[in-house]
Amino acid sequence: MEKKVLIYDTTLRDGTQAEGVNVSVEDKLRITEKLDDFGIHYIEGGWPGSNPKDDQYFKEVKKLNLKNSKIAAFGSTRRAYLKVEDDPLVQNLVKAETPVITIFGKSWDIHVTQALKTDLEKNLEMVFDTVQFLKKHTDEVVFIGEHFFDGYKSNPEYAVKVLNAASEGGADFLVLADTNGGTLPNEIERIIKEVKERGINNRLGIHAHNDSDTAVWNSIVAVLNGAVQVHGTINGFGERCGNANLCSIIPDLTLKLGYETIPRENIKRLKEISNFVADLVNLPVPKNMPYVGDSAFAHKGGVHASAVIKNSRLYEHIDPEQVGNRRKILVSDLAGKSNIIYKARELGIQLDEKDPRIAELVREIKQLENYGYHFEAAEASLELLIRKHLGMLKKYFDLDAYRVLIARRYTDKEPVSEATVRIKIDNHYEHTASLGYGPVNALDRALKKALVGIYPSLAEVELIDYKVRIVNETAGTAAKIRVLVESKDREKKWGTVGVSDNIIEASWQAVVDSFIYKLMKDGV
Structure with a gap:
C-alpha cells in the first residue's frame, strides 16, 4: 500500500511574497479552484487582517464549492504582552472561519530574545496558549516551527521544547521550517531522526526555502524520514530564492518513490497547472524547470x-x-x-x-x-523553411520595394515613423503607406494594408512581442541583428525570426514570415 503524503500549497501566501508578484482577489480565487481541482490537500490563502485583499479572499472563498482542498488561514502566535483571547491577530484567524489554521512560532532562541524581545519560557507559553485556543475554534491546527533547523543547531533542547509546547496545545501537525533556506539534506535527515529520538512522535511536516538550491531535496529527505505533510508553492515561487517547488516534489514523490500525493491521474495536468499559475502571477516558468519547463524534454x-x-x-x-x-x-x-x-x-x-x-x-x-538565425525560438520560420525547401510552400506575394522614413522636427514631441510598401501579387501591384509608433510598427501596418484586401484573414494577426538581439557583439554598430517576433490570431501564437546587418531588414523578414505562416495555416 502506498504511503500518503499531504500536499500543502502556500502559493497564495508565501508565493506572493516573490519580487514582482501582485495578484488580485479574483486571481487568488481562480488559483484556488484550479488547485482544488488538481487535488491539492491544503491551500493556504493568506494572512487574515494583514491587508484588505486577504480579508476579502477569506470571505469570497467560502462561496466556492471546493471538493478536495482545505483552506488554511495563516498567522502567528499571540504577542507576549497580550492574552491569547485579547490579541486581534489571533482573533482575525478565528474570524476567517477556515477549517485549518496555520500558525508559526519561534523555535530559534536568538529570535525569541532578539526579535520578539521576550524570554524563552514566555515564548513556550505563547505557543501553547495560541495552539490550544485555536484548536477550540477550528478543525485542524498546523504549527510551523519557524527557523527550526537553525534553532535546533543552536539550541536543540529548546527547539524541541517549542515542538512539545505546540503538541501539548493540541497541534495536528508539527512542521519543521528551514526559513533561511541554508540547511542541507544531510542535516535535515540527521535532525529529523534526532527529533524523533527526543520523543516527538507527532505527524511531522516540512517547509523548505530554496536559498541553497536544495528545497526540493530537503522536502524529499524529510518525507523519507517520516514527514507526512509537505509545504511548497507552484513553480517554487517565493521571496528571495523561492520555496520548495511542488511541481518537482509531487512527481518525485509519486512517480519516482511510489508515495500517494494528489490523485495519480491528475499528475498529467502538472504542466497545465504550472502555466496557469505562472500566467496569473506574471512570473514565467523557466524553460529549464524540471518536469514542466518547455525545455525539460x-x-x-x-x-x-x-x-x-x-x-x-x-x-x-x-x-x-x-x-x-x-x-x-x-x-x-x-x-x-x-x-x-x-x-x-x-x-x-x-x-x-x-x-x-x-x-x-x-x-x-x-x-x-x-x-545568426535561431530557429528554437521561431518554429514558424522553421516550418516555412522546411516547406519551402521541399517545394510545399505557396508563393503568396513578392516584395517590389519598401521604404521607411523617420523624421523629427523641432515641433514634434516624438519622432514620426512612416513606411511605404510596394508588393506584387501575381501580376498585380499594391502600393501603400502607413504611419506607426515606430519604424517596425509602421512597416507592419503598411504591409498588412497592402495584403488585407486580398488576404482578409491577416486582419486577425497581431504582433505581441518583439525582441532584438546582437549576434556578433564585437562588431559594434556593424553587428548583425537578430529580430524575434511573436504573433497571434484568435486561436494560437507563433514565433518568427529575421537576421540582417540592418535592423529594419531583419524586422521585415520576421514580419513577412509571420504573415505567410498565418496564410499557410489558414490554407489560403
Whole structure:
C-alpha cells in the first residue's frame, strides 16, 4: 500500500511574497479552484487582517464549492504582552472561519530574545496558549516551527521544547521550517531522526526555502524520514530564492518513490497547472524547470535526437506525457537528419530518411544558424523553411520595394515613423503607406494594408512581442541583428525570426514570415 503524503500549497501566501508578484482577489480565487481541482490537500490563502485583499479572499472563498482542498488561514502566535483571547491577530484567524489554521512560532532562541524581545519560557507559553485556543475554534491546527533547523543547531533542547509546547496545545501537525533556506539534506535527515529520538512522535511536516538550491531535496529527505505533510508553492515561487517547488516534489514523490500525493491521474495536468499559475502571477516558468519547463524534454544534439526517436528512455527519465509535457526535437547548428525527420513529422510532413533533400536541408539550417538565425525560438520560420525547401510552400506575394522614413522636427514631441510598401501579387501591384509608433510598427501596418484586401484573414494577426538581439557583439554598430517576433490570431501564437546587418531588414523578414505562416495555416 502506498504511503500518503499531504500536499500543502502556500502559493497564495508565501508565493506572493516573490519580487514582482501582485495578484488580485479574483486571481487568488481562480488559483484556488484550479488547485482544488488538481487535488491539492491544503491551500493556504493568506494572512487574515494583514491587508484588505486577504480579508476579502477569506470571505469570497467560502462561496466556492471546493471538493478536495482545505483552506488554511495563516498567522502567528499571540504577542507576549497580550492574552491569547485579547490579541486581534489571533482573533482575525478565528474570524476567517477556515477549517485549518496555520500558525508559526519561534523555535530559534536568538529570535525569541532578539526579535520578539521576550524570554524563552514566555515564548513556550505563547505557543501553547495560541495552539490550544485555536484548536477550540477550528478543525485542524498546523504549527510551523519557524527557523527550526537553525534553532535546533543552536539550541536543540529548546527547539524541541517549542515542538512539545505546540503538541501539548493540541497541534495536528508539527512542521519543521528551514526559513533561511541554508540547511542541507544531510542535516535535515540527521535532525529529523534526532527529533524523533527526543520523543516527538507527532505527524511531522516540512517547509523548505530554496536559498541553497536544495528545497526540493530537503522536502524529499524529510518525507523519507517520516514527514507526512509537505509545504511548497507552484513553480517554487517565493521571496528571495523561492520555496520548495511542488511541481518537482509531487512527481518525485509519486512517480519516482511510489508515495500517494494528489490523485495519480491528475499528475498529467502538472504542466497545465504550472502555466496557469505562472500566467496569473506574471512570473514565467523557466524553460529549464524540471518536469514542466518547455525545455525539460527538449533534445538538440543529433545523437540524442536519433536515440530518442528509437527509444525515448535512452535520454528521458520519464515519459513527458506523464506530467503533461511534450518531447521537443530542436533544430539548430547541432542538428542531424534525425532532428529534421522528427520535426517534419511534428508538422505532418512524412519524410523518408534516405531522401537526399534532408541532408541539403540540414546543411542550409546550419549555415543560417551560423549566420545568426535561431530557429528554437521561431518554429514558424522553421516550418516555412522546411516547406519551402521541399517545394510545399505557396508563393503568396513578392516584395517590389519598401521604404521607411523617420523624421523629427523641432515641433514634434516624438519622432514620426512612416513606411511605404510596394508588393506584387501575381501580376498585380499594391502600393501603400502607413504611419506607426515606430519604424517596425509602421512597416507592419503598411504591409498588412497592402495584403488585407486580398488576404482578409491577416486582419486577425497581431504582433505581441518583439525582441532584438546582437549576434556578433564585437562588431559594434556593424553587428548583425537578430529580430524575434511573436504573433497571434484568435486561436494560437507563433514565433518568427529575421537576421540582417540592418535592423529594419531583419524586422521585415520576421514580419513577412509571420504573415505567410498565418496564410499557410489558414490554407489560403
